[in-house]
Amino acid sequence: MPKDFLTLADWTAEALGEILARAQVLRSLHRSGERPQTLQGRTLAMYFEKPSLRTHVTFEAGMEQLGGHAVLLRPEQVGIGTRETPRDVALNLSRWVDVIMARTFSHALIEQLAEEASIPIINGLTDLLHPCQAMADLQTIAAIMDPAEAKIAYVGDGNNVAHSLMLLCAVMGMQICIAAPEGHQPAVQIQRKAEKIAAETGATIQVVEDPATAVADVDFIYTDTWTSMGQEDEAEWRRQVFAPYQVNAKLVELAPKAWLMHCLPAHRGEEITGDLLDGDRSLVYEQAENRLHAQKAIVEHLLLA
Ligand code: CP
């Protein structure tokens, strides 16, 4: 079993299936008011270089609900690379806490922290990947249908969320078609990796330009912001480039039964219209809730399995 939870590509379908099953148990326990104290005495350090609502609250609340504790670290406080080296930060934290969750711009930095630390590191989003989100999405899909049967379309920017969704589908033998404009399709190395895994698992991975092709008769349509954190200066031209990729009434007519997914935060009227995001077919708050349960299961798996 890998020490860290950095990319789903390192994990097997069997292990992700175990995490999913535990997340489902944790969700029903939580909803019936039970708080199993499986992480009593355990501490999570959370390091955020970018803003967060969901990741911050779900990791912190999740640790507390399981009897553990979380410590919030901000870059201006820690100064990785300015006040001290990534290696020294990783080695110090390894002496004090049990697990680290980091949200960094650079994926290379989280890989370096993982290499230096003797404790598990969880990727809470980098510019490249968002694996915790994909696990919550898997839990959300599994509550509706067998993920192996699910047809998923991702429409918009081929970003970190798209990458992790693609890797999730590859590992779990699922079917995904990503529609993104030229120049904004998923990174070639992620697509190649996903295709390599898919050759073993029977997953179907497709990347196209035309959103209509991607969404035809799918079960789930997923979208994310056109301007990710760190790209704010590009927001204006991105709105032009991605306009044909908006998830709106016309597009969803092509998939009349599709559920709508978004990792949030959302921009109503940009990547998705407000009526759809807030409508009956939207799963966005289920996804957000499942961050809590999926991440508890990830932390338990890393610390207790
Ligand atoms: N979806 C997600 O990761 O949300 P936050 O950026 O609020 O953590």
Ligand code: NVA
């Ligand atoms: N792609 C988005 C996801 C936010 C959860 C970003 O990186 O900002």
